[in-house]
Amino acid sequence: MAKRAKYVKPASRTIVEAEVVASKRISPGFVRVTIAGEQLSSVAPMGADHWFRFFFPQAGQTELRLPSAASNLWYAQWLMMSKDTRPVVRNYTIRAYRPAGSGLFGDRTEIDIDFAHHGDSGPASAWANAATEGGRVALLDEGRIYNPTPDATWQLLVGDESALPAVIGILESAPADLRAEVFLEIAHDDDKQDVPESAGVNVHWLVRTDADAVPGVLALETVRAAELPTGTSYTFVAGEQALTTGLRRHLVNDRQFAKSNITFTGFWRHGHAAG
Numbered sequence: 001m002a003k004r005a006k007y008v009k010p011a012s013r014t015i016v017e018a019e020v021v022a023s024k025r026i027s028p029g030f031v032r033v034t035i036a037g038e039q040l041s042s043v044a045p046m047g048a049d050h051w052f053r054f055f056f057p058q059a060g061q062t063e064l065r066l067p068s069a070a071s072n073l074w075y076a077q078w079l080m081m082s083k084d085t086r087p088v089v090r091n092y093t094i095r096a097y098r099p100a101g102s103g104l105f106g107d108r109t110e111i112d113i114d115f116a117h118h119g120d121s122g123p124a125s126a127w128a129n130a131a132t133e134g135g136r137v138a139l140l141d142e143g144r145i146y147n148p149t150p151d152a153t154w155q156l157l158v159g160d161e162s163a164l165p166a167v168i169g170i171l172e173s174a175p176a177d178l179r180a181e182v183f184l185e186i187a188h189d190d191d192k193q194d195v196p197e198s199a200g201v202n203v204h205w206l207v208r209t210d211a212d213a214v215p216g217v218l219a220l221e222t223v224r225a226a227e228l229p230t231g232t233s234y235t236f237v238a239g240e241q242a243l244t245t246g247l248r249r250h251l252v253n254d255r256q257f258a259k260s261n262i263t264f265t266g267f268w269r270h271g272h273a274a275g
């Protein structure tokens with residue numbers, strides 16, 4: 001039998017350009033930036049946690065210089081660019097995709113990105129907070145990481161705020177009969193977003209009370225102590241690295257979950273810049 005692919009990759013990948021058409025602080029912890037462009041129509045929306053590499057100018061730069069190579073060669077080319085002029089690259093999730101003709105801000109294809117705001121310590125967080133109309137950006141489609149095992153009878157979905165767009169995207173794309181336990185850790189009560197209601201899905205919002213706590217610790221402790229359904233499951237966990245590795249270890253060692261039924265992705269690492 002053919003081995004099941006780990007990820008769902010897009011059919012073709014090139015860096016496509018777009019511009020900022022809107023930016024809004026939607027809640028205390030999130031900035032939603034909408035980008036639009038004719039070239040975005042080449043991104044075929046896959047739903048769920050569809051993610052991309054996001055290119056934007058360094059602070060103080062107005063020009064966006066981009067690698068021109070397609071596929072994986074872009075990275076070697078990016079490394080060869082001078083540190084002063086190359087763009088910043090970070091990873092983000094498609095929170096909403098509106099094809100050309102159905103946009104909120106014009107006729108071109110639009111993508112919403114929800115940035116978890118963590119101050120100005122990181123270039124992406126700072127960029128989103130200051131994003132203005134007309135800002136040039138680019139993205140490289142990467143497809144989906146979420147890829148449930150077909151024999152799972154229920155799903156465990158866990159994330160901190162960086163994974164909120166991914167987990168809500170998964171719920172929005174899910175079949176109506178999905179059975180899932182969902183644990184979402186956020187910094188503020190007002191960061192809760194609407195999730196599709198369905199009988200088999202229990203969403204547990206976990207609001208941090210300690211402003212100095214490392215994101216992800218609360219989610220890990222809560223799931224560790226939780227009573228979970230029985231039967232074959234599929235787990236998707238994303239967020240701060242210690243959450244993802246810690247949860248996988250717990251599920252495998254303490255609950256005997258099969259490793260092959262767990263997708264865990266460190267979206268960021270406390271105290272370390274990406275890239």
Ligand SMILES: Cc1cc2nc3c(=O)[nH]c(=O)nc-3n(C[C@H](O)[C@H](O)[C@H](O)COP(=O)(O)OP(=O)(O)OC[C@H]3O[C@@H](n4cnc5c(N)ncnc54)[C@H](O)[C@@H]3O)c2cc1C
Pocket residue numbers: 051052090091092093094113114115116117118121122123124125126161162163165166215265266267268269270271272273274275
């Ligand atoms: C597949 C994928 C999809 C992602 N989708 C999203 C998304 O839709 N929305 C989103 O907000 N994030 C998302 N992330 C996470 C995002 O890429 C990282 O948080 C990224 O490091 C932010 O870049 P930065 O330039 O702001 O900070 P960096 O320069 O990477 O880091 C600077 C400092 O900020 C800290 N830091 C980084 N991220 C956070 C955070 N979220 N909270 C608190 N401290 C942080 C670091 O530990 C470091 O000390 C995704 C990551 C992956 C891998």
